[in-house]
Amino acid sequence: MAKTFRFISGLLLLPFIAAEALAIFGLVPDAFVPDFPFFSGEIVAFMAGMALWCAISWRIDVNNWFYVFGHELTHAAWATLTFSKVSKISVTSKGGYCLINNPGPLTTLSPYFIPFYVVILLLIRLLLGIWFDMAPYARWWLGALGFAYAFHVTNTISSLVKVAQPDIRAYGRFFSCVFIVVVNLLILGFGMATMTTTPMREWLGGLANASCCAYDATWSFIVRAAIAAFNAITNLVGKIQ
Numbered sequence: 001m002a003k004t005f006r007f008i009s010g011l012l013l014l015p016f017i018a019a020e021a022l023a024i025f026g027l028v029p030d031a032f033v034p035d036f037p038f039f040s041g042e043i044v045a046f047m048a049g050m051a052l053w054c055a056i057s058w059r060i061d062v063n064n065w066f067y068v069f070g071h072e073l074t075h076a077a078w079a080t081l082t083f084s085k086v087s088k089i090s091v092t093s094k095g096g097y098c099l100i101n102n103p104g105p106l107t108t109l110s111p112y113f114i115p116f117y118v119v120i121l122l123l124i125r126l127l128l129g130i131w132f133d134m135a136p137y138a139r140w141w142l143g144a145l146g147f148a149y150a151f152h153v154t155n156t157i158s159s160l161v162k163v164a165q166p167d168i169r170a171y172g173r174f175f176s177c178v179f180i181v182v183v184n185l186l187i188l189g190f191g192m193a194t195m196t197t198t199p200m201r202e203w204l205g206g207l208a209n210a211s212c213c214a215y216d217a218t219w220s221f222i223v224r225a226a227i228a229a230f231n232a233i234t235n236l237v238g239k240i241q
Helices: 002-031 041-059 065-081 105-113 118-131 134-161 167-168 173-194 199-240
Strands: 086-094 095-100
Touching: 002 173, 002 199, 041 065, 041 134, 065 086, 065 095, 065 105, 065 134, 065 173, 086 199, 105 134, 118 134, 134 173, 167 173, 173 199
Parallel strands: none
Antiparallel strands: 086 095
16 A cells, blocks of 8 residues: 555656756746856856766766765764664665664655755855855855765766665655655755845745646646547447447
8 A cells, every 4th residue: 555655646746846847947047147158157166066076977986985974874864853763874885774763765765865965065164154254155165065966966876776775665666766856856946046046935936836837737638638548438339339
């Protein structure tokens, strides 16, 4: 029963993924400026950080220990926040594990949608902001965040594709992958909204509107498909008789 419920939940989330993509696409015009390089400085800094990580990971075999460390620590942190007991953590360059008493789906899937090193950088930025004026270094921080976010995305995709993750199997590969995409797109959307001229309220309104359109289109398609199937069956029965 639980597997069926999760599978149906995954299906119901698919239109929301389309809505998230539409809402993010709606942010793109606000990322442009009339002069070269035609993107806002914030977007350029973030994209430069992402490009730097992609270039490094493409040319150099980076030790996987850093990703495994963040992955397992995210499990542990989320478990602690949800009052679960963490009994043991193991981290090596080849893999790791975190033993948690009765973990829920969010605890199990948290490393795939929470960019651990992005969170660490944001916390450092907030702490430094208490004592120093960080405004002159905003774009440097955005570059570092882009670097850390690309690290999260590429390693998450790699771990899902190359390794039979028990985390994913625990709640079904389909539901887990859909849920991970949903949360990652939410994070990307919020991040883009903070780096463009779009107010956060407008981004959320665009997401809500896109969600209504996506689910309305999905329902209309289902109704049309059901009517077409019913008519086809009716005609077939008529011919047989």
